[in-house]
Amino acid sequence: MDIIQVENVSKSYLRKDQREGTLGGLKDLFKPVWVQKDAVKNINFSIKLGDSVGYIGSNGSGKSTTIKMLTGILTPTEGRVLVNGLEPYKDRMKNAKNIGVVFGQRTQLWWDLAIRESFELFKHIYRVPDNVFKLNKEKMIELLRLDEFYSTPVRQLSLGQRMRAEVAAAFLHSPSIVFLDEPTIGLDVVAKEQIRKFLREINKEHKTTIILTTHDMDDIEQVCERLLLINSGELIYDGFVRGFMDDFGNERVITVHFEEPIQNIYTPFGTVHSQAGNIVKIIFEKSAVSAPKILQDLSARYPVIDFQLEEPKIEHLVRQVYEIRS
Amino acid sequence: MREISKSVKSNLIIARQTFLNSMVFRTNYIIDIVVDLIFVLLSIMLWTTIFKDNPSQNITSLATLITYVGLTKIVAQIDMKFVWDIQSRILSGEIAIELVRPIKLRTYLFAQELGRYFNNLLIKTIPLYVLIYFLFGIDLPKSFSAVLLFILSIFLSYILLFNLNYITALAAFWITKLFSLSVFKDQTIRLLSGAIVPLWFFPDWLFSITKYLPFAGIVFLPLNIYLGKVSTTETIEAFMLQIIWILITTFIGSMMWKKIVSNLAINGG
Numbered sequence: 001m002d003i004i005q006v007e008n009v010s011k012s013y014l015r016k017d018q019r020e021g022t023l024g025g026l027k028d029l030f031k032p033v034w035v036q037k038d039a040v041k042n043i044n045f046s047i048k049l050g051d052s053v054g055y056i057g058s059n060g061s062g063k064s065t066t067i068k069m070l071t072g073i074l075t076p077t078e079g080r081v082l083v084n085g086l087e088p089y090k091d092r093m094k095n096a097k098n099i100g101v102v103f104g105q106r107t108q109l110w111w112d113l114a115i116r117e118s119f120e121l122f123k124h125i126y127r128v129p130d131n132v133f134k135l136n137k138e139k140m141i142e143l144l145r146l147d148e149f150y151s152t153p154v155r156q157l158s159l160g161q162r163m164r165a166e167v168a169a170a171f172l173h174s175p176s177i178v179f180l181d182e183p184t185i186g187l188d189v190v191a192k193e194q195i196r197k198f199l200r201e202i203n204k205e206h207k208t209t210i211i212l213t214t215h216d217m218d219d220i221e222q223v224c225e226r227l228l229l230i231n232s233g234e235l236i237y238d239g240f241v242r243g244f245m246d247d248f249g250n251e252r253v254i255t256v257h258f259e260e261p262i263q264n265i266y267t268p269f270g271t272v273h274s275q276a277g278n279i280v281k282i283i284f285e286k287s288a289v290s291a292p293k294i295l296q297d298l299s300a301r302y303p304v305i306d307f308q309l310e311e312p313k314i315e316h317l318v319r320q321v322y323e324i325r326s
Numbered sequence: 327m328r329e330i331s332k333s334v335k336s337n338l339i340i341a342r343q344t345f346l347n348s349m350v351f352r353t354n355y356i357i358d359i360v361v362d363l364i365f366v367l368l369s370i371m372l373w374t375t376i377f378k379d380n381p382s383q384n385i386t387s388l389a390t391l392i393t394y395v396g397l398t399k400i401v402a403q404i405d406m407k408f409v410w411d412i413q414s415r416i417l418s419g420e421i422a423i424e425l426v427r428p429i430k431l432r433t434y435l436f437a438q439e440l441g442r443y444f445n446n447l448l449i450k451t452i453p454l455y456v457l458i459y460f461l462f463g464i465d466l467p468k469s470f471s472a473v474l475l476f477i478l479s480i481f482l483s484y485i486l487l488f489n490l491n492y493i494t495a496l497a498a499f500w501i502t503k504l505f506s507l508s509v510f511k512d513q514t515i516r517l518l519s520g521a522i523v524p525l526w527f528f529p530d531w532l533f534s535i536t537k538y539l540p541f542a543g544i545v546f547l548p549l550n551i552y553l554g555k556v557s558t559t560e561t562i563e564a565f566m567l568q569i570i571w572i573l574i575t576t577f578i579g580s581m582m583w584k585k586i587v588s589n590l591a592i593n594g595g
Binding site: 068071072073074075089092093096097099101103106108110112113117120121124125126 | 335339340343346347420422423425426427428429590591592
């Protein structure tokens with residue numbers, strides 16, 4: 001069953017453009033220049049109940065716009081969105097009851113109140129029956145380990161603790177779909193891991209559909225099965241995460257720091273991308289060789305001080321998709 | 327019916343949350359109550375002096391005047407706290423999140439302010455009132471029915487005041503900097519509602535106009551009902567005025583909100 005359908009959806013805004021200089025500013029006042037910006041261009045996809053979908057794209061690619069159309073905040077300029085059989089922007093309240101939303105940068109909890117109180121409020125706003133609420137609440141507390149700070153005011157929590165509580169709040173009313181817009185932004189590895197594990201479990205056990213936007217490819221690899229990649233408003237990839245990573249996400253970059261500049265540096269496991277003094281960037285295939293092996297080989301021959309492993313950047317993946325396809 | 331009782335319940339919970347919330351900062355509370363006390367004491371001293379210098383004033387008695395000043399604090403806060411919150415959320419675009427909640431913004435804010443009001447009433451207004459009662463003496467209501475009518479009138483005053491604040495907050499969508507408008511709103515209400523000077527002291531021509539403006543329904547009309555200074559017909563007229571202005575301001579507020587929502591939905595959040 002398709003729980004989300006996006007059919008030929010486009011969204012464009014009219015934005016005022018500023019002219020240059022004082023005279024330009026005066027002209028703007030009387031006759032503004034309107035520029036049309038196409039944020040999303042004719043995209044199509046559907047999502048089944050229980051899917052876990054990663055929705056990625058670089059900044060300004062249109063992913064937030066899409067999420068806003070799916071949650072009912074924005075109305076598409078063309079096309080149609082169906083969520084649970086409703087058009088979200090027409091049936092906002094009804095749609096809101098069936099979905100959960102986490103915006104990584106914004107809080108929905110009450111700043112001065114303990115999490116306990118905020119949850120109590122959600123229970124009433126979403127009209128969650130007592131027994132369901134109790135069950136869900138206990139599960140969240142256990143899975144996300146909220147018990148350590150369950151009665152602490154939100155303003156005293158660390159970012160990681162707060163995000164765990166935010167994520168829990170979005171699932172309290174057993175929604176069929178949960179949208180998470182960058183839920184792991186700014187978190188340390190441990191907190192990220194806790195949230196990923198939670199999302200995986202709840203997706204498996206409760207068949208809750210998860211739609212996740214992020215800049216961290218690890219989030220996608222560990223939580224999602226399916227991937228949608230959007231660039232300049234166009235959907236350029238729709239398929240399995242595993243297949244995508246095999247095809248496009250195989251390249252890794254390791255930066256190695258040596259004690260002194262080295263002439264004609266060579267490694268059998270990858271290619272030297274660039275060199276600046278004693279710092280060298282090496283590109284390698286993740287499926288063919290592991291980073292420790294490269295380091296082992298290098299430090300056997302050269303004096304290595306430090307190294308850094310880079311995660312594949314989304315911009316890089318986008319470029320790869322274009323390069324390999326053309 | 328069940329739907330309604332559920333919705334009332336969720337609003338009560340919201341009100342309770344803000345109620346608790348308002349008690350978090352103890353120092354704030356102590357400062358606030360001292361400020362209120364100073365303000366009321368100053369007003370009473372001022373009126374006493376004016377009264378002694380002009381014994382010919384036969385509009386009202388000093389005791390009534392002191393009661394009036396003491397009671398003005400029972401009316402809700404004229405500059406409601408949510409205005410600034412909403413303005414910053416409109417400016418940052420965060421207001422869009424309200425569209426993904428299954429509760430209306432207006433209902434939510436109303437319940438929130440109500441919680442704040444009861445908190446104020448319980449921990450500030452009533453202690454203050456009792457204190458003034460023992461220091462200066464306050465006229466108690468003449469009858470039980472006067473108390474009931476007063477409570478009803480205060481409730482209507484609350485809705486009216488909330489609506490005016492709500493309209494001001496939403497205006498942030500068109501006027502980027504709300505500060506001037508908000509100060510204008512506060513001072514207009516303070517002056518024309520009778521919060522600073524009872525409307526009895528206004529010149530006749532001004533009084534006959536202000537009586538029909540929405541502001542009189544906020545302070546002056548309810549307090550007159552408490553003081554028993556109005557006849558039955560005048561009481562009914564006062565209620566009618568309050569209700570008419572509530573309807574008008576509710577309509578304006580909901581039109582503004584509709585406009586904001588459609589603008590957000592079309593032009594981006």
